[in-house]
Amino acid sequence: MTIDAGAISWRFFRVWKRNLVTYQRIWKVNFITPLLEPLFYVTAFGLGFAGLIGDVVYGGTHMSYVRYIAPALLAAAVMNNAFFETTYTSFVRMYYQNTFDGILATPISLEEVIVAEIVWAATKATGAAVVMLTVLGLFGLVTFPGALMVVPLAFFGGLAFASVGMFFTGIIPTIDMFNLPVFLFITPMFLFSGTFFPVSNLPAWARPLALAFPLHHLVELFRRFCVGTHETATWISLTYLAVFLVAFVLLALMSMKRRLIQ
């Protein structure tokens, strides 16, 4: 299965727009999640949990536990929004609504549909990050203007997680089997990427595993810009995510072409 570069053009934007128009009908409901999610976490960890553990030592500095997890919550929201969009939602469009079949009867290629789905998922993830960032900013948990870097980075990270989701959509036989990548990939990543405790707290053998998670690198980048500290070099995180993104865009294109074109 080869990828034809000539099959990808600006036309993907039309499919992106289709998703935007659809989303406009439900956006009010969809904005409640990123609005409330940080409130729940900040309350639970800030009021309930922080009393048990006090401050966190991270990257050589002391900070409150809530301030430590705030950038990680943002990164996890980017991951979830992007990944769930290109898995469950794209699968519904592809399989149950025949949306892709309708689009593929026009001068738009399958490659453009895939790219549009990925870019759309990243857009949606960025929107969620912006809402959350505003709420966290109001609590004084992130520092501006540095924290504004979250916006482009959320889009970048969103692309990476959307691509891996799209790859799973290309290989998964039925929609209920998405439970597997969610349970084996998303959940461990959410827990062990230096999100709720620093990776340096893990035993030495487990650290490289955490560093292999793409979420870890997005968390590190967000922390660097939101609270000004980090443990992994920024260029390593950026390079890792870029390589991850390119690899999974290609894998997503290949798996979806193999699935749909017969």
Place this chain on the structure above:
Amino acid sequence: MPDIIKVTNLVKRFNGFTAVDGISFSMPKGNFYGLLGPNGAGKTTTIRMLYGFSPPTEGELRIFGMDIATEWRKIKTKMGICHQENTLDPDLTVEQNLHIYAGYFAVPGKKARERTDELLAFFALDHRRHAKVRELSGGMARRLILARALINQPDLLILDEPTTGLDPQSRHQVWEKLEELKKTGLSVLITTHYMEEAERLCDRLVIIDHGRIVVEGDPKTLKCEHAGDRIVEIVGPDPELRSFVSERRIENDDLGTRMLLYLRDGNEVEDTIRERFCMDRCVYRGSTLEDVFLRLTGRELRE
């Protein structure tokens, strides 16, 4: 006149199964061309290759004189496709379905709105402009799919079973609309299971079975050649009738409890049959495309 579609030795194999086994046909401009065949004959596979969705295993496929393998984008800009399944966007309204679809063809906004208004009026969907697609009846949804396939003012329209599952009223309405489109000189390729539909709409047609072309021609000639001028259906044929038929060499199909005799003009056995063999029940009727279809593709079930 140049051919809108030219298919040469088209073959499609999936994991060792040959769905389309070397078909060739050409469709002239302005034609209503039928692609008929039983389930699994290779109709939909052929259509999927025609609109560039599925790459052919072998053979050549030219539309508007261009090769679909390389110039698919140019070809699809001037093509409208109506799928067998409902591929309308359930998340959007009737109007939005047309607007968004126009965007896929890069039709400019103003033009898209004009075209949407024209098509909604033409297909009598004006009053449901803001309805959600899932609120539409089967007939309305089908008309919207047709409208959507015409949004880019195509030179070629491909219809995959456009009236399957519709009630008679809706079906006749779709036919009327298609006949109006025919008058504008639009070229249409249509697949269908309804022989009445093919007979009414098609200028020419091809019957395919097991991935191969069985016959090609215009409906009238095909009827004459393969089902005679008139047909007598006799219920409960007896041995005497059977021997009479074989003695006179009358073309027939013996279905056990029923016998069909295909009579040609100038064959003066009708009176004899009426007097001697129509003891139980006899039907005298003209031949139809359905007779041709059943004679050529057989009567056994396919699925």
